[in-house]
Amino acid sequence: MSITLKKKPSLYEYNIQGEVLHRAKEHDYLGVTISDDLSWTAHCKKTTAKASRTLGMLRRTLSPCSKEVKTRAYLSLVRPQLEYGSEAWNPCTKTDINRIEQVQRQAARFVHCDYRRTTKVTPLVQALEWDTLHHKRMLNQATTFYKIQFNLVYIQLPSYLQISTTASRTQHGFNYQQPSSNVDVYGYSYYPRAVCIWNKLPISAVSVPSAEMFKTAALPAIREMRTPPTLKSL
Incomplete structure (x- = not known):
């Protein structure tokens, strides 16, 4: 499977011991279907x-x-x-x-x-x-980010994510700079999206001592979140 957003990509044949591999547009990986776009x-x-x-x-x-x-x-x-x-x-x-x-x-x-x-x-x-399934997915992504933030899982934040240096009354002290992108594939991928949700949460949610308490505190705020006019979805 060749992953590309080009309308006319350059495709190459791959083979193992002379057998040409079948080209796929999608493939299941750990129960999630990954598409070539x-x-x-x-x-x-x-x-x-x-x-x-x-x-x-x-x-x-x-x-x-x-x-x-x-x-x-x-x-x-x-x-x-x-x-x-x-x-x-x-x-x-x-x-x-x-x-x-x-x-x-x-x-x-x-x-x-x-x-x-x-x-x-x-x-x-x-x-x-x-709750809507969309809100449930937002909560799941935010909870994973909480676990990464406080070292509850063995995942490190990518180096390009930096703590925000601008002060605001709406920020909770754990805000990150929002990654920018002109391509939806990246802009709506996990980290840019999770940061967008995370930055909108109140301090009462992000400062709790456990993931279960985070879910309870974050869900009411996620229910009230509205998609900015510049975005398709949160």
């Missing part, structure tokens, strides 16, 4: 297809069950598939974001046993007090 569309499609099949199985087998049983089944068997590895991947396009959210919206109909076209799904999701 570094977009997350292929991964989102595979993830939602798998989660939808699991949700379909639950609808066929748990239809007579209570809301509590259906909710537990969704949270135990379906949503982990939609969140797996989201510390590393997170789509920025509305199409991919909505594609993933659609599975949870269908799950809300399943739990409420309400498949009427006239029923709005958003109130169903809110009644269940489910």
